[in-house]
Amino acid sequence: MSHHKRPGSGANALADLAEYERIFLPDPLGTRRQNRLWRCAGYSDERLRPSFRETAGLRRGHADPLPLDQVFMTLEGATILITGSNRGLGRTLVGAGLEVGAKKIYAAARCSADVANDDPRIVPIELDVCDPASIERARATCGDVDILINNAASLANASTYRAKALAPARTEMETNFWGLVGMCRAFAPVLEGREGSAIVNILSMGALAGIPFCGSYCASKAAAWSFTQALRLELAASGTAVVAVFPGPIATEMARPHEREGRWPAEEVARAIYEGLARGDPHIFPDPVAQSVAASYAADPWGLPTRFAGSID
Numbered sequence: 001m002s003h004h005k006r007p008g009s010g011a012n013a014l015a016d017l018a019e020y021e022r023i024f025l026p027d028p029l030g031t032r033r034q035n036r037l038w039r040c041a042g043y044s045d046e047r048l049r050p051s052f053r054e055t056a057g058l059r060r061g062h063a064d065p066l067p068l069d070q071v072f073m074t075l076e077g078a079t080i081l082i083t084g085s086n087r088g089l090g091r092t093l094v095g096a097g098l099e100v101g102a103k104k105i106y107a108a109a110r111c112s113a114d115v116a117n118d119d120p121r122i123v124p125i126e127l128d129v130c131d132p133a134s135i136e137r138a139r140a141t142c143g144d145v146d147i148l149i150n151n152a153a154s155l156a157n158a159s160t161y162r163a164k165a166l167a168p169a170r171t172e173m174e175t176n177f178w179g180l181v182g183m184c185r186a187f188a189p190v191l192e193g194r195e196g197s198a199i200v201n202i203l204s205m206g207a208l209a210g211i212p213f214c215g216s217y218c219a220s221k222a223a224a225w226s227f228t229q230a231l232r233l234e235l236a237a238s239g240t241a242v243v244a245v246f247p248g249p250i251a252t253e254m255a256r257p258h259e260r261e262g263r264w265p266a267e268e269v270a271r272a273i274y275e276g277l278a279r280g281d282p283h284i285f286p287d288p289v290a291q292s293v294a295a296s297y298a299a300d301p302w303g304l305p306t307r308f309a310g311s312i313d
């Protein structure tokens with residue numbers, strides 16, 4: 001283990017962390033798949049590939065379409081399942097998924113009638129991630145999924161400590177943690193061995209440190225983050241990449257109470273998520289607030305709760 005480089009601190013900490021992961025997980029995406037993806041990206045010769053450090057360094061400020069020489073995996077022809085796709089980020093991820101070339105998108109929602117269905121590539125399905133029978137029906141229907149995006153979530157937006165009832169906090173844990181776990185358990189065997197397969201868990205920067213007045217939401221996302229890290233290691237040999245996304249405030253219904261603090265357009269967040277996936281980023285910080293929080297976290301993880309005590313920006 002002595003040759004394993006440990007994550008450093010400061011500006012290069014994120015790149016170091018990514019490189020450490022690459023060493024610790026020598027082949028997180030599976031050699032066969034990586035080779036195919038590199039070929040898709042136009043790299044026939046291993047020596048021509050950009051170094052992982054260079055690739056990791058590209059994770060900041062990526063509003064423009066990704067140039068071909070930065071593409072790590074192609075989403076062209078993929079079949080994607082997105083939970084909570086009737087509104088908010090999930091709905092936007094459906095549209096953006098078609099733009100990046102998905103062949104089929106299972107747009108899952110508690111009420112499938114709410115799902116946009118204006119394109120034959122969109123297949124609405126009924127799915128409540130808190131209902132094991134509903135998850136099982138989805139698994140039985142969607143046996144050709146390449147990429148699972150666990151997006152559905154609940155936010156009580158109240159102080160867990162002061163709340164009169166804990167039911168909303170329990171719903172957060174049921175949805176954001178157990179719902180995500182249930183989906184991963186059901187679909188990991190479906191994804192196993194599929195070239196280019198991935199599980200993308202939409203977490204939150206609140207997974208990295210507690211934010212006042214949504215402590216139970218942050219706890220549910222931190223639990224999901226911890227599970228995501230373990231799952232990544234467990235699935236490393238199966239060829240399924242496990243990707244964590246840490247958004248900042250997004251302009252959706254969920255963050256409406258924080259409207260005045262500034263929120264990032266869901267379209268740009270969705271695009272950044274697909275770009276991060278295409279780049280092979282294990283951790284995606286899809287907006288400027290998230291990127292700034294990531295830099296703070298990399299420089300001083302213990303200082304992040306203090307930053308959240310004031311403004312998240």
Ligand SMILES: NC(=O)c1ccc[n+]([C@@H]2O[C@H](COP(=O)([O-])OP(=O)(O)OC[C@H]3O[C@@H](n4cnc5c(N)ncnc54)[C@H](OP(=O)(O)O)[C@@H]3O)[C@@H](O)[C@H]2O)c1
Nearest residue numbers: 084088089110128129151152153204249250252253254255
């Ligand atoms: N908005 C933000 O500022 C922000 C910041 C960081 C992270 N995120 C994360 O980004 C993701 C998308 O959030 P959003 O902003 O789009 O939130 P949103 O607008 O509130 O949408 C939440 C979605 O999750 C669905 N959902 C909730 N419980 C469900 C269940 N049991 N089964 C299936 N679907 C369920 C909702 O469906 P219904 O319509 O049926 O309720 C809705 O489609 C979430 O994981 C969220 O935690 C958001």
